[in-house]
Amino acid sequence: MKISSKAKLAAVLMLGTMVLIAVSIVWADAQVRAAVAQRRHSAEIAAALNSMRMVTFEYLLNRRERARLQEQAVWQRLERLFETPVGLGSNAASILASLRSQGEASHRLFAEIDAAPAAAGATDDIRHRFEAQLSSRILILQQNSLVQAEQLIDDAGIRIDTTQRRVVVIIGTGLLAMATLTGVAAWLFRRDVLAPIARLELATREVAAGNWSFELDVGSADELGDVARHFDAMTRALKDSFDRLELSNRELAGLNKELESFSYSVSHDLRSPLRSMDGFSLALLEDYGDKLDDEARDSLQRIRGASQRMGRLIDELLGLARVTRAELKIQAVDLSEMAQDMASALAKSQPERQVRWDIEKGIIVQGDRALLAIALQNLLDNAWKFTSKVAEAVIQVGTRREDGRQICFVSDNGAGFDMAYASRLFGAFQRLHHEVDFPGTGVGLAIVQRVMRRHGWVLGAQAAIGQGATFHFRPMEHDDERREQNHPAG
């Protein structure tokens, strides 16, 4: 049974019991009112009967006209009382009926006594005996009536007592039923709600702690049973995807290892032949240079140039791989200071060049110092290189705010490039200029791009031919979270 159905049933039972108690209270109230009315009515009848007895007695003694009239008045009062409708029990109703017939009988007898003197021809003795007989009958009747009126009063009292006892029993039973119902509901709540919730809580804690094989395995068909079954399904799904993830992680680790050994081979084995090509070309030039013509010497120089260039390419390729592999150590990095140092080094490398450096102070970002240094060096090297043919070169490192977020940029007023080819900008070995104009391997921006990607930042570029280029990136501002993840110890 569903928990909601149980709750509904409990509410209905509770409500029913309460209605029962309320109805019994209303009924008892009516009963008591009726009984009180009956007692008052019975007392009035008793009082009237008593008066009747008194006037009858007086009339029989003195035969006064006043007593006869009084008897008439008392009888009328009694008749009214008998007519007044009062809610009575069957017992009381029969008593009242009997009282009425006795009253009527006694009134009839009184009338007979009254009429007796008029009976002509009867002797005094007979009249006296007749009257005495009538009188004693009236008095017996009236005595009986008085006893019955007392019974009627007692009956009202009994009626009140009975009602009270019944009400006590009904309310007591109702309260007992409600208490039992509450107890059962509490027990059911514990069994069907609290206990499963505790199990669920335990399960969430176990799963959160990494125990993926934890199963609730609840059999109940109610809502919490459904929740538990869904929870188990979710845990199984999570476990599956984590297993898959672990598998692909292992595969990735294997691939990474292969890549590393590949890099090692590239670094070691591919460079050796290049060295031989360069070395023996030079040996030829040095030892037999005088026997070779210009064309032969030029060819040997080209072999040397190509070997050295390939050496550089290999080195840059390895640099790119290193950027991808390196572990991030997030800390506060002062890009301004870094840029200033690099600018000084570049200026020293070609002291004949006139370049105005415009570096904003205090650009501090959260990132990996080594990787950001590589990226910044590449950006500044590019700016330096592409402004080599500009008379008044300006290289700018700064920040601006866009949508309330800090954007860092490196811009120059150098050769720039056509934005139509911007999509090729960040690919490895992609060049937008001829090597003759601006030497380079085309790996620099690919490295910058990877460094940014490792940080979760986005690298963008804006340029026009002959009007310089701007490279910008938006450092994360919620790096605190990342740092927490990388260095839980702080």
Added chain:
Amino acid sequence: MNEENKTILLVEDNPDDVALTLRAFKRSHLMNPLAVARDGVEALDFLFARGAHAGRAGAPLPTLVILDLKLPKLDGLGVLKALRADTRTALLPTVILTSSKEEQDVVSGYSLGANSYVRKPVDFTEFVEAVKVLGLYWLALNQIPPSQTP
């Protein structure tokens, strides 16, 4: 210490690199006799006078060992480890001259007790310069530890 015989042991498997190193030595006017071992095991045989080099027993140790890292049989780091583990060669000046500039190689080279780590440049002119500086430092300037014989 035998002043007359400042032998250099070159541990290098690539004959091109051997020839280029020889040429670089010649161009740097380093006249020291040069012994060549073509793998790690041969290098240790030479130093400890065993196997094919058993006849060297009693001969002085080389003044300098130039060691490539990537070698057949036993690699350069293995050779270095064996050298440093033996009391006779524990102090022998050993320079790593290799193509690799992998950080892990540099770190393991130094932590195993290499005296220098030099990377072979592709440009032969730079290579000659590197060998020249190396020879000048290790063979002329540097005060080497007292020699021991195997």
